[in-house]
Amino acid sequence: MTYVIALPCVDLKDRACIDECPVDCIYEGERSLYIHPDECVDCGACEPVCPVEAIYYEDDLPAEWSDYYRANVDFFDEIGSPGGAAKVGAYSFDHPIIAALPPQNTDLA
Ligand code: F3S
Ligand code: F3S
Numbered sequence: 700m701t702y703v704i705a706l707p708c709v710d711l712k713d714r715a716c717i718d719e720c721p722v723d724c725i726y727e728g729e730r731s732l733y734i735h736p737d738e739c740v741d742c743g744a745c746e747p748v749c750p751v752e753a754i755y756y757e758d759d760l761p762a763e764w765s766d767y768y769r770a771n772v773d774f775f776d777e778i779g780s781p782g783g784a785a786k787v788g789a790y791s792f793d794h795p796i797i798a799a800l801p802p803q804n805t806d807l808a
Contacts (some may be wrong), residue, residue, distance in 0.1 A: 700757055701736040702745060703771045705764040709751035711714040713797055716745035717784070724764060726774070726781075731797050733774040738782065755780040771793040 702703070704716075709731045716732065717725050724738035725745065734745075734754075746754045757768055774794045782786045792798070 700741055700743065701739040701771070702734050702743070703753060703755055703757050703760055703768050704732050704734055704751050705760065705767040706800075706803075707751035709748070709797055709800055711751060711753075711805040713750055714794040715748045715750065719748050719768070723783040723785055726778070726784045726787070728774065728793040729791055730790070730793050732798075733771045734779065735775055735784075736772045737775075739782055740796070770796050791807055 704725075712727070712730075712732060714727075714732070715721055717723075721742060721744065722740055724735040724740075725734060727734050741756070743756070746756070755764075760768060765772075771794075778790070
């Protein structure tokens with residue numbers, strides 16, 4: 700099981716979640732962040748700090764965002780398991796379903 704980052708993160712990338720993750724398993728793409736499904740230890744620390752409620756335990760993912768489970772998992776198909784996001788930095792690509800989204804309204808107000 701894993702936590703998943705969904706649509707509200709896209710084009711916003713608040714990054715508050717990164718500071719909470721004890722295993723540094725939240726990786727940055729061009730328009731969104733992604734939680735590594737094998738490196739995540741299901742601690743739940745990231746979920747409450749996201750200001751736009753983009754993070755969900757996989758069983759609690761809203762139905763309209765069910766595709767984001769695969770997006771978070773498949774993002775790592777070619778990356779593998781680096782064992783820490785800080786050392787690899789931001790990737791310059793996204794999962795196809797996120798890359799295909801129109802620009803998102805990132806106004807928090
Ligand atoms: Fe994104 Fe929320 Fe983290 S907007 S970067 S999931 S704090
Ligand atoms: Fe990391 Fe825990 Fe979230 S391991 S991705 S802070 S659930």
